[in-house]
Amino acid sequence: MKNLAKIILPGLVFAWATPLACMAEGQKTAPTLSAFGSLSPDAIVDYHESLEPDGRTLIYRSVKVVSLDESGKQVVIGQVLERTRDGNFRIVPGRQPEEADLYRQKLCQKLGGVDITNDGDGLIIEPGTLDGVACRGPSPNSKASKYLPKAGLIEGGVLKDTTMENSGSEPSSSAAPASSDYVNPVAPSTSVVVNTNFAVHGTVQYGSTQSGMATGRLTVMNKCVAFRSDPVAPGASGYLQMAVNCWSDSVAGFYPTLVNGCIPAFCRNDYGQVAVFQ
Structure with a gap:
């Protein structure tokens, strides 16, 4: 039976x-x-x-x-x-x-990038994530990347609460290969109401003088996670964008967001928050 x-x-x-x-x-x-x-x-x-x-x-x-x-x-x-x-x-x-x-x-087009969710081994999401998206943008050293939104809320296709210009810590030459190691993650901060479906994105800009893997991991409210890794060659630079659809908690409060970016030499984190209101 x-x-x-x-x-x-x-x-x-x-x-x-x-x-x-x-x-x-x-x-x-x-x-x-x-x-x-x-x-x-x-x-x-x-x-x-x-x-x-x-x-x-x-x-x-x-x-x-x-x-x-x-x-x-x-x-x-x-x-x-x-x-x-x-x-x-x-x-x-x-x-x-x-x-x-x-x-x-x-979604990637709205972020100024190209969808790479289907590339390589695919994007990893955690069970608490409704959907995840991985995008590749232009070189972080290019003029175009300066005006791309780095992180924030996506509402009706409109990017909100975003940082529109980079920090200026990246090399300014778009032609020269990366001559130093750098990682610049940017985490989203935004506000939503309880029991709501919402989407946010974060970015990782990097340059590496070593071969290995470059990774980006977006974590929202300790439950919505998207993870992406790409192989890099010496002198490579890149721009990873990750977005998640997430369901807000039923309890109002402030919840963390995190973008972790890594290259073979080291990792860096950036932190934000989601304010959940009744």
Whole structure:
């Protein structure tokens, strides 16, 4: 006799009659409570897991994200995710629904960059994150990067609470390779109301004289996280942008944001905050 299990959450009911250990190829299972992290059930439209022909178990879910066209509105996008060994989710490159690709491409365009969420090994997000986006901007030494928004809230496709000019600590030459090591992370600060879907972004500008990996990690309210890593060659410089859709807490207060940027030589952090009001 098959085991019967059920998960009941506000607005969501999942039930299945197949033991998870005996899941056959192409078979679907319901999620465990841990699959939702700290997400509001209202933000999850659909969720199931499926055993693929290559032996991987992929997560297919649809979530509500902030509209890039209308302030205060939400849209639904699908996602294909793979759970990592440490319990996070990887946005599987090349497997994303068209509406998700278009959403991320549009968001990166508004940030002055190009969507690279599908590049390489993909973007890593934590279970409490509705969606994540990784963008690559122009060289941090170029004239264009000086006027790009560095961090802030994204509302109706409008970038708010942003720093529009760089600190001037980066090299000014756009042609010369990086002759020194530097990392300039910028974390977002903004305000939202309780129980709200919101999107924020942060950036990491870097230059490296060594080969290795450059990484950027955006953490919002200790639960919404997007992580990206890129290989770098000696003399390389780059501009990483990361954005997350996050669900604010039901308790008013001040919550931290953090952008961590690393190159082979060292790491640097920048801090901000999200003020959550009733």
